[in-house]
Amino acid sequence: MAAPSRACDHMTGENNVSDAGANSANSALGRYVERCRKRLAWIARARIAAAGVGVVTLLTLALAAGAAYLVPSQGWIVAARVLLYAACGATILACLLRRISAKRAARGAERRVTAFDGQLVTWLDASRRRQRPALLPQLARSTLRIVDGNPPRRVAPGWLFAPPLVVVTAAAIVLLWSYQAAPQSWRLPAERLWLGDLFADTRPQIVVEPGDTVVPRGADVLVRARAHGFAAASLDVNASFAGSGRWERAGMMPSSRDEFREFVLVGVSDPVDYYVSGAGINSDRFRIEVADLPVITKLDVALTFPAWTRLEERTQDHGDVAGVEGTEVAIAVEANRPLGNA
Numbered sequence: 264m265a266a267p268s269r270a271c272d273h274m275t276g277e278n279n280v281s282d283a284g285a286n287s288a289n290s291a292l293g294r295y296v297e298r299c300r301k302r303l304a305w306i307a308r309a310r311i312a313a314a315g316v317g318v319v320t321l322l323t324l325a326l327a328a329g330a331a332y333l334v335p336s337q338g339w340i341v342a343a344r345v346l347l348y349a350a351c352g353a354t355i356l357a358c359l360l361r362r363i364s365a366k367r368a369a370r371g372a373e374r375r376v377t378a379f380d381g382q383l384v385t386w387l388d389a390s391r392r393r394q395r396p397a398l399l400p401q402l403a404r405s406t407l408r409i410v411d412g413n414p415p416r417r418v419a420p421g422w423l424f425a426p427p428l429v430v431v432t433a434a435a436i437v438l439l440w441s442y443q444a445a446p447q448s449w450r451l452p453a454e455r456l457w458l459g460d461l462f463a464d465t466r467p468q469i470v471v472e473p474g475d476t477v478v479p480r481g482a483d484v485l486v487r488a489r490a491h492g493f494a495a496a497s498l499d500v501n502a503s504f505a506g507s508g509r510w511e512r513a514g515m516m517p518s519s520r521d522e523f524r525e526f527v528l529v530g531v532s533d534p535v536d537y538y539v540s541g542a543g544i545n546s547d548r549f550r551i552e553v554a555d556l557p558v559i560t561k562l563d564v565a566l567t568f569p570a571w572t573r574l575e576e577r578t579q580d581h582g583d584v585a586g587v588e589g590t591e592v593a594i595a596v597e598a599n600r601p602l603g604n605a
Contacts, residue, residue: 300368302419313427315354330452
């Protein structure tokens, strides 16, 4: 009667050994797929980073060239800076969110190692089922024998990092060379695109007055400018009048009061875009808008003096008012158009 018991114990031991071997093979394959997944994910992130660096480099060169030749407004510069920052942020976010699934990693491994012949993906699918197939241990051991000769570095070799690294290095070289070789009129816009007004006090620039402004139609506008952080033998004002479609340039005269140079735009009747240039540096582009403002055509000022002065009420047609304390002043005006809230 004892023999059957020993046979059962023997069979139970064999089953335990078999289960332990199957679990060991499954664990080893799981670790293998995970290592392949991580390596492939890093390669994918490197490619995304390289693409982002390339795009940002091209954007920087294009926007700096556009700023140098078009002399855009401050709003254009801000929008371009936002675009560059958005491209950088999107690249970083894409790298952080990039994931490679275990199944995709298994498929990648099978593309690189043809000896798998579908076994790795089949094992992965079978191991995730709630009711595992009876032949899963044999499949795991068979697949593990192929894994032993094909480590993760063969599935995702290190040389796959080389192309992204080459792109990043080339982009850095192009940016550095462009910055060193380009004229100052290109370098300054590139700096402003990335840094904004940071270090503006030490950066060469042209300070312009009055900047963006609104003037009555037909008014004269005094444009004043001075070089800051560099020496300029002369400064020129560049103006584009509405409807002309072209830029006109004129030299500015030294001011008798300070280090500014001045130029008068006479009788501005339409909107004007303008900027100041000198020594290869351009200022920001500004705009003069014109408005049909009310014009006072008649002014009456009535002065009512205190009783103790015994002076009669007096009316005058100018605004120079003089009187003792307690004098009441009434002003009546006539204009060529409604004053509104003026």
